[in-house]
Amino acid sequence: MAEKTTTAYAPAAVESKWQRRWEQRGTNLFTDQALRDPRDPFYNLMMYPYPSAEGLHVGNIYAFTGADVHGRYWRLRGKTVFEPIGFDAFGIHSENYALKLGVHPLDLIPRNIANFTRQLRRIGGMFDWNHTVDTTDPLYYKWTQWIFVQLYKGGLAERKKAPVNWCxxxxTVLANEQVIAGRCERCETVVELRYIEQWFFKITQYAQQLLDNLQHIDWSESTKRLQENWIGRSEGADLVFPLADPGARAAAGSGVRFNADREALRVFTTRPDTIFGATYMVLAPEHPLVDRVTSPEHRSEVEAYRLQAQQTDLVTRRKAEKQKTGVFTGGHCINPATGRAIPIWIADYVLMEYGTGAIMAVPGHDERDFEFAAEFGLPIVRVVAGPGDTAESPFAAAYVGDGALVHSGRFDGMAVEPAKRAIVDWLAEQELAEHRVHYRLNDWCISRQRYWGPPIPVIYCDACGALPVPENQLPVELPYVDDFRPHESGVSPLARVEGWYRTTCPECGGEARRETDVSDTVLDSSWYFLRYPSAAKNDVPFDADLTRTWLPVDSYIGGNEHAVLHLLYARFITMALHDMGHLDFAEPFTKFRAHGLIIREGAKMSKSRGNVIIPDEIIERYGADTFRLYLMFLGPFEQGGDYRDEGIQGPHGFLHRLWDTVMPVDQLEEGEPEPEIERKLHTTIRQVTEQVADLQYNTAIAALMEYLNLVRAGGRRARRSEVESLVLLIAPFAPHLAEELWERLGHEGGLFEHASWPAFDPDKARHDTVEIAVQVNGKLRSVVSLPAGSSQDEVVRVARADDRIRRYLDEGSVRRIVFVPDRLLNVVVSERG
RNA sequence: GCGAAAGUGGCGGAAUGGCAGACGCGCGAGACUUAGGAUCUCGUGGCUCCGGCCGUGGGGGUUCGAGUCCCCCCUUUCGCACCA
Known part of the structure; x- marks a missing residue:
């Protein structure tokens, strides 16, 4: 009796065996030389995780598995796939957690990274552990600082006192993108407005390019839409409203005249066509001209309102959408279109951050202005007549639609769109207007008054001013500080470390101080993909040859929650480095796909609900292959899925059956596949090949299940030739199991190193007989079986012979026949009676 | 309010304008077993007078034929939100 070869499928044993073997063989590792000379390189990137103390969550694993399946697939199709992973370990989140635990982040983070590494290995990702990054490593953030210096030199970094979101x-300060509905995205505390000296990156200089390039990059539409909205381009005009001299009201209608100093209010509007209906002006309370326009008798009221606005936190101010408030300044300016003097108000519904911080109010055609005018009894003039309106139609609400201009002098009768241009052109002749584009995007504030980040590499000298740290002095190392707590005053923890911040000026050698703020974590992740191929090199941030070979990234997979932070800023940094000659491409990610979100039993997962999935437990019970397969089977990868605990049985049973089908290898039958099975095999190869490339994993897996069902139908025993390809097709999803079966089938040296993806043969997929649906008047009445390629006449003849069809044809005359070869016949007959 | 996506069995989800519900979970019946995840077979949208009829959020339309295309409406989710 031969040695017993049948053993039950034991995922834990199979998986640890192959993980060990991949490691020993360096299956997924690149040497520097191998990275320099790849055949058909494919950079398969996924968003690196933030190494929390809780370990990988299922969302991470979902994303990584989806990306890994993609990478393994392309590897089997012959590409050289570079699949790195790293750790985004700086930032407030880690720091807060360390504070909570009373542990120093320098002790905490390495522990978390070790745990993450263990988990990442356990799920069977094809990671190159020779090329990882850890953003908290001085060898990494040296180059983060280097990027700051480059932007500084390129004129893209500036220090300014600015209103910022303070949590x-x-x-610390937060970027606009980190403020959600007026609250801190991390702790949900109401954000305050503070005026602090901060470092900004001038991303607004790239607003148009960031927008334009969206046209040609292959990204998820949803992500592109988010970026588009965030950039928020508005086309309109800047209009000039000259300030009226005191007492100007008396001179109403006397034409546009500047005062002696040619003072004016500048407003941005997208509706210059409605300028004849501008009956008052509104300034943001913080507007610099408020003092200038306020008359003595209104001063105390104006001051009180400004103070109140200043003290109101952003949430209350922004959410006060019901009641409009504001006060009259006593000042007036001239509407350049009508020549009339109109009053100037201040109100907090006008924001200093957008446009010019001032508006012309057209209550007839702007909802907010209408509301305000109604509240304070200001005049409302109709200047656009919609369909069915006359010039004198009364308003129930602001009319914002299209129509013909009225009460607009020589522009009466013009439609809204042409009037926009005509009016701006007219006013431009008098230098009272210019066409203008505004963006909602603001410059990127990168300063953080915290400890756990790369120090911003700047030195302040009383004599020489602010200077970047010379590149040969980088990195500016983050010192080990026992007391790293942030302070309410906004003074950074590093400002308490005198021995650290005192330094000498690189210019004059005199006494100088270091910048004590650290940079935003998002800066760390704005270039990490550039670092991976060059991770082993310490003399440059990214090696020119390696970068040319591997970048831009071929495939990037990650969550849409990073659409406007990481993904927008990474594009900006890449563009900036490109323009400064450091990169020869301007877009970092040729292709980006956002994956969906995993929910559990129809509900969002959260710690507070207590319904989070613990990956380690699932993997221990079912194995990584089952977990991977189930996650990919839940639903369309780009839409996410609903994780139901019982559902894992399906993919688990499938892998067991696959094992049982292949496993007594010496009992597999030899010979060609049975014809029906071979046809199914080749249609399956075609479907899986197409769908895995397109991330349609759930349906690809369904196809594999269907195929195995057919192979095993009725307790049938498989032939070797029927299952070998199947093992390869499942390999991207269940790499360990596939390796084991492949080896047991007698192949040496490892599936991912030596095997290649099965080829689809259209001839073998072809069916000799086809089932043709037969309809009468569009309703299915029968299905007939005929040789493939049968003509319409043949099909009609067979159909007519069918009882179920004849019944319907007897009583009516055939009016028309629709024939879709090999698929369908529709006989249209006259309705009876 | 603006923008985007989506509404299909008990559930997750499939369907180049051409047989709605693939695949899986769950459930029902049976078989073989009975120590772990068992495995196998058959069935499983609703109604039915067993001829069929009705079914993809609702209402119209285009078409020989609509889950799919067009118009209107409803609901849900996710962004953004006094952005001038």
């Missing part, structure tokens, strides 16, 4: 709980 009183995190005790």
């Amino acid at each position: 009183p709980s995190c005790k």
